[in-house]
Amino acid sequence: MFYIHGGAFVLGSGGNEWVGPDYFMDKRIVLVVINYRLGALGFLSTADKWAPGNNGLKDQSLALRWVKDNIVYFGGDSNKITVFGNSAGAACAHYQMISPLSKELINRIIVQSGSAYAHYAISTSEDARKHANQLGEYLDCSTTFSKDLIDCLKSVHAYQIVKQETRFSSFDNQTTLPFRIVVESESDSAFLTEDPLITIRSGNVSSVPFMTGIVTEEGAYKAAGAFNKEELLQWQNNEFDDIVTLTFGIAKDESRVSRSIKEFYFGNKAIDSSMKSQLTDMYTDGLFLWGLDATVRLHFKYSNQPVYQYLFGYRGSTSYSKLFGDPLHNYGVSHTDELLYLFPLKTTFPKYTPSRRDEKMIDLLTTLWTNFATTGKPTPERSFLGPATWNPVQSENFEYYFIKDYNNLNM
Template sequence: MILLSIFFLHIIVIIHGKQNPRVTISDGIVEGKILKTKEGREFQAFQGIPFAEPPVGDLRFRSPVPKKPWSMVLDATKPHTVCPQIDTDVHKGVVDGEEDCLFLNVYKPMLHHESTDSLPVMVYFHGGGFNFGAGNSDYYGPQTLLDRDIILVVTNYRLGILGFFSTGDEVAPGNYGLKDQSLALKWVNKNIKYFNGDPEKVTIFGNSAGATCSQLHIVSPLSKGLFQKVISQSGTSLNHWVTMAEDESANNVMKLAKNLGCSTNTSSDIVNCLRVIDTETLVNQEKIFELWDGSPAVSPFRTTIESPSVHAFLSDTPENLLKSGNFQDVPVIAGLVRDEGLVKSAEYKLKSELFGKLMKDFDKNIVDSLNLKYVVNAYSVGSRLRKFYLGEEKNLTLEDAFSGLTKIFTDIYFTKAFDESVMMHLNVSTKPMFIYLFAHESGDSYSRLYGKPGEQLGVCHGDELMYLFPIATRLFPHRNETESDKRITQLMTSTWANFAKTGNPTPYTNDITKNKWEPVTSNDLKYYYIDSNVQEMRTDMFKERVEF
């Protein structure tokens, strides 16, 4: 009777639904599921595939170890946990996630036409200031990109203290989160062929901290040969907030150790103490680095320069490595959104008392908020910023100062380093670089979350992601997607996928792309302007502000 029931259940599954897809990879068998894209096309989703052993116990603060093979069929029908972080969303202040978090997701289109050709692969590194975010988040699903015949891989990596703590020596060299990414790329290189992906056509891309990671892989020997193209959205390896100054790193290590009662006599004393502290207590220590406005300028633990060794991800500054020719020369797309700085300034609209605190001691507070205090003569910078962006008026209201403050955060956090990165690429690279400014303004904006609910403030840091991933439907479930939004989604997914396929975002023009996107040259710093109804080449992005 039981066998008969199982038989009929099997028949029902075949009649009413397709069997879950299975793929045999180098480590074992993975079983995924079938979902549909935004345009209704079916794709296979394999979620929660481990690529490293759990980085716990003695493996905390060490390079990741490749996952051992498994004998049973691995259930890859649902995402795994996030890496430990302070929840910034639903339960603010609560530590979320588990240290056993090194998993990735693979999304493969189901093509209806017969083809033996391998598909190009796009590997996404999420942003979050090296402090929060997750590759398994529904925010970074494949529902839009997989309408463009590419394979999407999204990976977790260790964050914050657990991902970037460093004692500045071989005891705890740091950059574990970046080494996780590099190991994930090695996994892709080894296994993506089993999903009909082309390991010789891998594009890495990311936003914000994920964008800086994408560019850091260009200069890391650990990632050499593992990708062929890069897209960096609102972040470069030259951003001042990416690589920690030596004294900043040392100060943060000592502050952390002392606050937890650890001996600071040697690096080994510190690390041995931190290895046995529970995850929640350790991650919560990031709160001791908060600034005058209740938040850290950036993560207190980020990229560090390691002592040269075969295991080092980064043994010199990105600038020096680029200048010396120690990098992987690949085609690049890089760009910004129009009002990046809303990621910081929008909060003043929500909490006007923060604006009052900022202006009370502007020269110091703005430098701290911009993470510039380790810059020579940092506090003299504050007065120059105020004069250039806010003018001479002493008693400014929030409305008077808001536009100028947004531009300060935009330029110091993003524009300055972006301009330097473009010029560096032109000086050292032989491959094309395509640059853009995203200016499509919509109700689907992160500024509505950071500022007053419902108030539209501009084109915020991260807004372009709404048109590459299903983020808008998650953040704004009652949104009204306009025809302009739909056109921008088609444009962004098409140009990104075209670049992954051919190295050119507009190998041809049509009703979607309209105008050809030309690579930047030293003679004419052209960029692709992306707005609701305008996609065209322009010159001199933020020229006056860059020259300041």
């Protein structure tokens, strides 16, 4: 099982202190967790030959190739490689099954709370070039010609490049994710050369069992931050059009759409502390649910392999939403909360000790994930003792497996 960590393409780590292997140690799998270049070092592009982009994805692909060639020496099976990831790592995992560099290396795929179709994951050539130039300006590099810009950036200490990345973020962590995945020009080393939608429709991707899903309140990590301070809440009202642009990926001049969105979620009223669930829903839908829906529909229509969909709704003894603010309010199951039951997140939650219920969820989730990795089915007939079988999507009702608790599972 080959894990790609998330972190908005700009932060995170595959180290043991971030995503330790403890919960998988009793399972019959070999866990591989990688690092890859992040931020400008991993995803800067000038949209031409001087910096075509996607270095972080190419790092992942190289690691995947190494695993394919060498995992047998660690007791693994090179014909049973499952790539999985969360958030930005999920988008990366999804792109690995699309890329000509990696698609033949993968036997299963698990995409958690992310997607190649998420608007925040991919950048236009124009935006990529604009952000590359902006970084150059921050570092006093000439931006007239790509070659001069890249030569200058190569002479700058990596620390100084990374240090500039906070300057691309706007208030309340509404980051524009300046350095993202791009479509490259055709070349032997290109990771991605066309819109992933076109590739999926053509069937020119890994033909493997596919598992994907989200948690019930993905947007809690955004909403909790918004309700942490009065000025952050007011910012939600004052800059609503910009927030909608970032959240739903619509053009900035689509004020009519922005008004419709505000009417739908908030009744066209000012957002206040009574609307925590509504703001959570807005961020959930715009940042995660749309991408999940597109992903499931496309894979179900264009793939001859099973598509397993889940909804994770277990709220344990802690949550990522507490880290972003307003820790006394229960926002539900926040973005990335399912990771609490796959890895001991020692850096993120140094004081967290799983409760007895949490421990049972850990056993359940790691069993479902490793069953899928080893058999292609999360609930194979002979090995799963849970109360409900997880069936693949079978119709345009897009059936999903609801993981509410360790003893509350249903289709």
